[in-house]
Amino acid sequence: MTVVETVEARLPAHEVVYRELREQILFGEIAPGQAVTIQGLTERLGAGMTPVREAIRRLTAEGALKFQGNRRVIVPLLSAKNIEEIIVARKCLEGELARRATERAKPEDLQFLVQTDKLLDQAIVKGDLQAYLEHNFRFHERIYDMADAPILADLAEGLWLRFGPSLRVVCGRVGTQNLPDKHKDLLSAMQAGDAERTAQANVEDMMQGMEQVRIMLA
Amino acid sequence: MTVVETVEARLPAHEVVYRELREQILFGEIAPGQAVTIQGLTERLGAGMTPVREAIRRLTAEGALKFQGNRRVIVPLLSAKNIEEIIVARKCLEGELARRATERAKPEDLQFLVQTDKLLDQAIVKGDLQAYLEHNFRFHERIYDMADAPILADLAEGLWLRFGPSLRVVCGRVGTQNLPDKHKDLLSAMQAGDAERTAQANVEDMMQGMEQVRIMLA
DNA sequence: CAACCTAAAATATGATCAAATTATGGATTG
DNA sequence: CAATCCATAATTTGATCATATTTTAGGTTG
Incomplete structure (x- = not known):
């Protein structure tokens, strides 16, 4: 064994x-x-x-x-109204978590995020949807862990579980090439230790994704 | 049967x-x-x-x-840090839910809230802790229902489940007499259809409760 | 088209196995 | 000689499974 x-x-x-x-x-x-x-x-x-x-x-x-x-x-079908609710909650959570993560970032955290973002870009180029979704999640999950706020992290991950299935559908239709993100902005802000700018980038990143889902549901 | x-x-x-x-x-x-x-x-x-x-x-x-x-x-023991996290999440959720509830309030909803608040006051006078906790919860639960936002309501109820046990301990120590709330403010704002003022009252009510728990944990 | 019947799937119980905590007793030490 | 510690036994509790019962969906027949 x-x-x-x-x-x-x-x-x-x-x-x-x-x-x-x-x-x-x-x-x-x-x-x-x-x-x-x-x-x-x-x-x-x-x-x-x-x-x-x-x-x-x-x-x-x-x-x-x-x-x-x-x-x-x-597996629940999301409605347009559901997405609005998720956006309200995530606006608050993603900002706070990114802020806290920046204040607590350790070198190995930044290294992991940079590396994961690289893998993510590769998945986009290859058009590997599965890898894209996984690395994107790991990227944000790491930020949640860094924030040292288990309850807020639980809430954020719980929401991910709700829109995850729809995200897959969206990405399958749009294609990985056309999935912009704000990870570069986020990383440079985090490396500079600018919690507020990191929070803003994270919220914008979140909104881009939610917008895609919203468009599909309309 | x-x-x-x-x-x-x-x-x-x-x-x-x-x-x-x-x-x-x-x-x-x-x-x-x-x-x-x-x-x-x-x-x-x-x-x-x-x-x-x-x-x-x-x-x-x-x-x-x-x-x-x-x-x-x-049943988990809350830490002071946990309470901070819960406050961050509830500040956002309780405000939004109260706002939406006000916009959708029906006469029977208001009637229920007024009646429940009355029962709550009676429980305070009698010093009936169990009844106090239950009516207080039913009051806020109704607001969640009124908001017509199942995901946000789920999140708010989930948080209640986390601090509920500690709230009981706090109230047991402080005594029901010394538990101020903002329900009267909230109800008058809601009856006037003022969503913003209702939201503010609800957040203040929440903060008063959380403050009690925070003090106990320190 | 409705009522009935059949098959499949979910609910729920209790039995069995495995793990962990608690209790016990003997040996050792101060 | 009493107290403490450790090893081991006993008991409690959790994990899993096999099985019986109930419910539902869908097809069939009158």
Whole structure:
């Protein structure tokens, strides 16, 4: 048995299933509107029923899944109104988190962000949608971690879980080439230690993405 | 079998357990730091293991419970830093929700709020902590519902779940007599249709409560 | 077109296995 | 001789699974 297997064996099955399913939703592998069945997951992930159930309830609580009245669970379809709400919340959260992250940035954090942004650019050039979505998320997730504000980070990640599936749809239509971001502005501001400018760049970056989703839903 | 029992029987056991446990946490019946065991709940609520498990995962995802590394689940203890984070998020959310609620207020909503505030005052006079906490929550919950913004309402309720247990501790120490609120200001502004003033009153009300918790934690 | 029937899926229980905490008793030390 | 510490046993609790029951959806028949 390898070391990796030993470490993973320490994680409960419900935790493993949760993470797996979460990533699949986050990167749009399960489309908005699509049903998620317990039995389907037990087969697909080779897990028992109870752990699968627990993972589904957890993701439902986070808004990543929606419990229909009739025992059905689906990946929710976002409405234009939903996006407005998400924008309101993110405007506040993304600004605050970027501000705090800048004040606490360590060299290895900046190095990670620069490196991730590079990988992101490469994914855009290659047109690799999956890699684009993943690196983009890792970039912002790192900022959340840096902020040393677990509750705010939880809220921000929870929102990501809500619009993630739609983002995939948007990017699939628009194409990775046409996805502008403000990461360069953000990084230069953060390197300069300018928390306010970093916050502003992060909010603008967020708004660009949300705008794309908004256009699609209209 | 009564009608009520028939209707409740339609709700899945995991949903019933979830609601029950959620209320108990919300109104501080389970103290911060206290452990929540699966077997304890199966006995106390007369439910099976799987539904209890699902309810716990759901509440863990909402931040109402915390999963310790060693398989233990507790009601989290708030730190002073946590409160700061909650304040940042609530400043944004409570303002927006009150604004939207005012714009959409129907006569029966206002009637409910006035009535609930009356019950709240009575609870204060009687020194009935449990009733105070419950009516206070129902008051604000109604505002969330009125706002017609399910995602923002989810976020606001989720935060309530985080500070609820601490609020109980605070009120237990301070006594219900010494708990000022801004509900009268809020109601008069809302009745006048002044969304901005309602928002301001709601944020002030929130801050008064958070301030109490902050003082206790210092 | 409605009522019924069948198949599939979800709910829920209890049994079983594994892990962790607590309790116990003996050895060691001051 | 009493107190402390450590190792080990016992008990409690969590994790997982297999299975029985209930519910729903969809197709079929009158």
